[in-house]
Amino acid sequence: MRKSWLGIAAAVLLGVTATSATAAEQQPQRIIGGGPIQITQAPWQVGLLLTDANFPFRDSSIRGRFICGGSIVDATHIVTAAHCMFPSEGYEAQPEDLEVLVGATRLGNGLTVPDEGTRIPVASIQRDQRFVDGGNYAHDYxxxxxxxPIQFSDRAQPIQLATPEEQVLYRTNGQSAFVSGWGSTIPYPADFQGDPPSDRPTDLKQVGVDIVDDATCSSIYSSAGLDFTEEVCAGDRVNGGRDACQGDSGGPLVTLSDNVPILIGIVSFGGGCGDARAPGVYAEVAAQRAFLKADAGPAIRNIARPTLTGTPRVGETLTCNPGTWTSAPTFTYRFARVGGGTLSGPGGAPTYVPVDADAGTQVICEVAGTNAAGTRTVQTTAVTIAARPQAPAPTPTPTPQPPSTPGPDRVAPQITSLTMTSIFRPTTTGSSPFATASAVTRRGGRLSFRLSEAARVQLTITRLANAVGPKSRCGFARTKASDLKRVALQTRSLAAGRNTLTVSGRVNGRPLPRGRYAVRLHARDAAGNLASPRTVTFTVC
Known part of the structure; x- marks a missing residue:
């Protein structure tokens, strides 16, 4: 963005011939007459970029673009042109709009995101307040x-600023200097009508130029009304074709003092690009060295991000904690909804109480830290606001109920796990319609079973009649059904759980006759409920 000045003296313009204009149009496609260099050959050179934020620019096409050059003064300061702070008509850039590209030879894709170097945000801007946008470019600092801070390396180094005493080294007419930048490489004459041609190379370029004395330059740009004690001019007054151009604004004009590079000028404006009649005009560094070296203090840095504390819910208080910062800034706070909608204006209190309209939205707090070096703004992580909790419904008073009377017990006891075990030589008698068959000697056996609840148990021992047939395995003849008779009876009150009863091998003092017997159990609980009877058989041999 080098500005083109067309108000050149009429006498000079009348001296332009068709031949000289044609020669200018045939110059090589470089930073008007120069060639590519590596950033290590001009490590003080930086690029000025617009960030990708939503600016109120009238021309939205310039967002995210390279706009100007600049020079490293020290680890935290860059000098550039004041007119670079007006990237769109009527709008002055703010610190958050700008980034500085350090250590880059190549811009990644012309006007878009660069693919090398380091981007560093701008914390504050000190513009010479005497500069007037749209004026004659006086005080372009x-x-x-x-x-x-910049991490210095062979790709990033500061450059010395020229002192008033060093002006005598370069003010001699014809003294050599060089200018660098990523500006347009298409020359055009000072009296070009319409929009000037322009391209944007991706590689850094540099060209040697000759210093033009103040008297000559003042006469060329007499209509500009400039004080040339604060300007320095440079170009090729003989052949033309060596110059800065659009896009080189703010960049360095450098000469050597005892073989040490010194910054003598800042690219400001010119008549056309590469026109021998109209050298480039640079804001002279020595004339405003005190302003350019003024230290506004260390840049503000946020070390620990601000946070929101409190319950994120309608009616609850959210508190914005600023986090940790360097350089002792003062803080202002602004609450906002994500996606738009300020909830409290800048400079507000660090607290906010969400209202019903905030329910379901995400809210952030924006903290602005300010000191003499400028302002830095950092946001908290967003929180989602919950709706106001509903009041609990009243608990109904229970209706008193009369005490309940237990109903009658209609559950009968259960007899399970019924087995008969003889004291000696138990044997199995084969299939039986009864529960379990086992043998017992005449000395008796044990009856084992389980009750589901306490009950009174009746035990009946009955001799069984056998079908007529061959002798039993014990050697006695099977009896007839008419021989069935009850031979013993016991009654006991027993507890729930496993119980064991002894079945004697004798009745009324006499041993049981050989034969088959059934032991039948009946149980009745306290409520009078009867259990299903269970039966087990045994044989006396």
């Missing part, structure tokens, strides 16, 4: 303070 600006100092940028960076949000963090």
């Amino acid at each position: 600006t100092v940028l303070t960076l949000a963090r």
Whole structure:
């Protein structure tokens, strides 16, 4: 963005011939007459970029673009041109709009995101307040303070600023200097009508130029009304074709003092690009060295991000904690909804109480830290606001109920796990319609079973009649059904759980006759409920 000045003296313009214009149009496609260099050959050179934020620019096409050059003064300061602070008509850039590209030879894709170097945000801007946008470009000076220091290397180094005493070294007419930048490489004459041609190379370029004395330059640009004690001019007054151009604004004009590079000028404006009649005009560094070296203090840095505390719910208080910062800034706070909608204006209190309209939205707090070096703004992580809790419904008073009377017990006891075990030589008698068959000697056996509840148990021993047939395995003849008779009876009250009863091998003092017997159990609980009877058989041999 080098500005083109067309108000050149009429006498000079009348001296332009068709031949000279044609020669200018045939110059090589470089930073008007120069060639590519590596950033290590001009490590003080930086690029000025617009960030991708939503600016109120009238021309939205310039967002995210490279706009100007600049020079490193120290680890946290860059000098550039004041007119670079007006990237769109009527709008002055703010620190958050700008980044500085350090250590880059190549811009990644012309006007878009660069693919090398380091981007550093701008923390504050000190522009010479005497500069007037749209005026004659007098006082075209600006100092940028960076949000963090530059890490110096062979690709990033500061350059010395020329002193008033060093002016005599370069003010001689014809003294050599060089200018660098990523500006347009298409020359055009000072009296070009319409929009000037322009391209944007991706590689850094540099060209040697000759210093033009103040008297000559003042006469060329007499209509500009400039004080040329604060300007320095340079170009090729003989052949033309060596110059800065659009896009080189704010960049360095450098000469050597005892073989040490010194910054003598800042690219400001010119008549056309590469026209021998109209050398480039640079804001002279020595004339405003005190302003350019003024230290506004260290740049502000946020070390620990601000946080929101409190319950994120309608009616609850949210508190914005600023986090940790360097350089002792003062803080202001602003609450906002994500996606738009300020909830409290800048400079507000660090607290906010969400209202019903905030329910379901995400809210952030924006903290602005300010000191003499400028302002830095950092946001908290967003929180989602919950709706106001509903009041609990009243608990109904229970209706008193009369005490309940237990109903009658209609559950009968259960007899399970019924087995008969003889004291000696138990044997199995084969299939039986009864529960379990086992043998017992005449000395008796044990009856084992389980009750589901306490009950009174009746035990009946009955001799069984056998079908007529061959002798039993014990050697006695099977009896007839008419021989069935009850031979013993016991009654006991027993507890729930496992119980064991002894079945004697004798009745009324006499041993049981050989034969088959059934032991039948009946149980009745306290409520009078009867259990299903269970039967087990045994044989006396």
